[in-house]
Amino acid sequence: MTLLITIIVLAVIFDFINGFHDAANSIATIVSTKVLTPFQAVLWAAMFNFIAFFVAKFIIGEFGIADTVSKVVLEEFITLPIILAGLLAAISWNLLTWWLGIPSSSSHTLIGGFAGAAICGAGFNSIHGVVIVKIAAFIVLAPMIGMVASSLITLGVLWAYRKVNVHKAENSFKKLQLLSSGLFSLGHGLNDSQKVMGIIATAMIAVGQIDSIQNMPDWVPLTCFAAIGLGTMVGGWRIVKTMGTKITKVTPLEGVCAETAGALTLFLTEILKIPVSTTHTIAGAIMGVGAVKRLSAVRWGVTINLLWAWILTIPISALLASLVYLLITFIGIE
Numbered sequence: 001m002t003l004l005i006t007i008i009v010l011a012v013i014f015d016f017i018n019g020f021h022d023a024a025n026s027i028a029t030i031v032s033t034k035v036l037t038p039f040q041a042v043l044w045a046a047m048f049n050f051i052a053f054f055v056a057k058f059i060i061g062e063f064g065i066a067d068t069v070s071k072v073v074l075e076e077f078i079t080l081p082i083i084l085a086g087l088l089a090a091i092s093w094n095l096l097t098w099w100l101g102i103p104s105s106s107s108h109t110l111i112g113g114f115a116g117a118a119i120c121g122a123g124f125n126s127i128h129g130v131v132i133v134k135i136a137a138f139i140v141l142a143p144m145i146g147m148v149a150s151s152l153i154t155l156g157v158l159w160a161y162r163k164v165n166v167h168k169a170e171n172s173f174k175k176l177q178l179l180s181s182g183l184f185s186l187g188h189g190l191n192d193s194q195k196v197m198g199i200i201a202t203a204m205i206a207v208g209q210i211d212s213i214q215n216m217p218d219w220v221p222l223t224c225f226a227a228i229g230l231g232t233m234v235g236g237w238r239i240v241k242t243m244g245t246k247i248t249k250v251t252p253l254e255g256v257c258a259e260t261a262g263a264l265t266l267f268l269t270e271i272l273k274i275p276v277s278t279t280h281t282i283a284g285a286i287m288g289v290g291a292v293k294r295l296s297a298v299r300w301g302v303t304i305n306l307l308w309a310w311i312l313t314i315p316i317s318a319l320l321a322s323l324v325y326l327l328i329t330f331i332g333i334e
Contacts, residue, residue: 003080003333007203010087012227015196017091018106019049019231021098022192022278029255029286030181035174044178045185046232052189053225063221064273065191067213068131069198070205072111073118077126078206081328083199085120086113089321097309104309105277109317110195111135116318117325135275139310142265142276143284150261150288157257158292173252180259185232187266188278193224195275200224254289261285280310 027041036044056063073082090106090113097104111132118126161169200220201213210216250258262278262285269276 004207007083011196011200014091015224015227016231017094018192019228020234021094021106029250030177032250033252033255035177042233046229048182048185049189049232050225050229052186063194065194065275066198068273069195070202070213071128071131072114073127077122082117082121083203085117085325085328086321088324089113089317093317104313105279107195107275107277108313112314112317113321116321120322120325138274138276143280146261146265146281146284147288150258150285151292153261154257154289154292170252173256176256177252180256183263184259187263190270191266193228197221197224258285258289
């Protein structure tokens with residue numbers, strides 16, 4: 001029971017860290033365009049992160065992404081030490097990338113850690129290959145969908161506003177950015193909070209407290225959504241700088257297009273029940289609006305560095321989790 005409580009506490013801590021690590025994703029453009037101050041922006045994003053709980057619970061009616069995460073490792077191979085090792089590795093990697101200002105994926109860190117610990121403890125036959133391949137595919141697909149969607153939305157908006165006074169249009173888009181950033185924060189809350197829910201539910205299933213993710217008590221999702229909202233309020237200013245200014249300069253019009261495309265991508269993956277990276281999604285969307293101006297408007301050098309961080313996240317977190325698992329078993333934690 002003590003180990004289960006430790007895992008739940010660490011999982012909530014991870015969700016909190018996820019909130020301030022990924023805060024930049026939903027507020028980077030709205031801060032860089034000076035629509036809101038950083039403090040106002042994190043409050044705005046945090047509110048929508050928490051509202052996402054009510055959307056998932058009462059409108060969608062299920063926590064599909066949490067269910068997918070719980071199936072990364074086959075149920076018969078899941079143990080509390082495996083979950084503990086995965087969480088410790090994910091927290092460590094998240095804090096390191098936050099400190100370095102690298103917008104890596106909290107989602108893939110958690111999934112890589114969970115899978116890596118399971119492989120170390122029970123071999124490759126312990127993981128659900130189809131689920132992991134599907135998640136890994138969206139490392140590429142999520143930013144591509146975001147990029148294509150934002151490019152198309154930007155082209156459509158530019159055509160629709162081609163005869164409108166530039167100053168008047170900019171004021172309109174500053175107001176619209178409040179809505180678009182709110183929608184993206186809603187998608188962020190829907191996607192990212194459920195990943196930790198899946199881990200907690202898996203731990204509870206492993207000790208026999210519940211028999212399926214559908215039967216987890218309401219305090220689990222409420223705690224996870226609240227934790228990510230509080231984490232967002234703390235903010236992640238190092239990553240705001242990378243996401244909001246280093247990929248491409250963003251105007252209010254482009255901010256609306258990028259956030260709307262990012263939100264639509266996240267809502268799509270919610271329907272598909274696929275955990276994706278909000279970092280990857282919004283980065284792809286920002287690249288899309290930059291590329292509409294001209295390809296040289298996107299700082300492709302920064303983008304390539306981000307891509308390497310994304311690709312390496314799962315294997316590094318898996319390797320780190322394997323080392324943590326070996327340490328845990330050496331100490332004798334069961």
